[in-house]
Amino acid sequence: MTRLVSLLAVVLIVAAAVGLYRFKGESQQLARQIAELRAEIDDEREMISVLRAEWNYLDQPSRIQELADRYLDLNRLDVEQISMVEHLPMRPLDIDPSGANTTIGGFAGGDDRTVQ
Template structure:
């Protein structure tokens, strides 16, 4: 009733169906993983936006001025005086010292004997 070719073709069809199911299942699992990563990225972006908003709120000049006035005795902050701001020419010049590194020995190997290691370079 069944010939050998019929049995082989049925086996090929069952194998192809199993392969298709396995491929589909793996693709769905990868899609779930991608969706999870995208959700994590959205969460992190929202967290960054929230932190930026908090930072801008905390660094408002009016808030900082009020805090400086409240904690003036503890911090001992003083307003900047116009005489504190100087130009570059008013700063003292530091002496420039350059060390002579040509006379120093770096390990002393080359002064004792030339390196006899054979490489792919030009032989002497």
């Protein structure tokens, strides 16, 4: 009976040692994965900071103005081109919502020109 209990104790101790060894290996593997992920996160953060610095350089108004002057054929705005909203003509009234192709008279501004 003592031999059976001793044998059972030895088997349990060996099983516990094997289980502990496996858990140790798994925990070491997980620790390596965590370290790799942290390194990747650090690399990504560094890349983000580099990209932000590059974006700040590319987004400078003076640089954009220089590129616009160099590559776009734009003319400067003359003073005569500046107007007020009140000087713009009013939109025509949509009196016939049915969509029939009829001639409608009158503008929203009171003009009696015909709108088609």
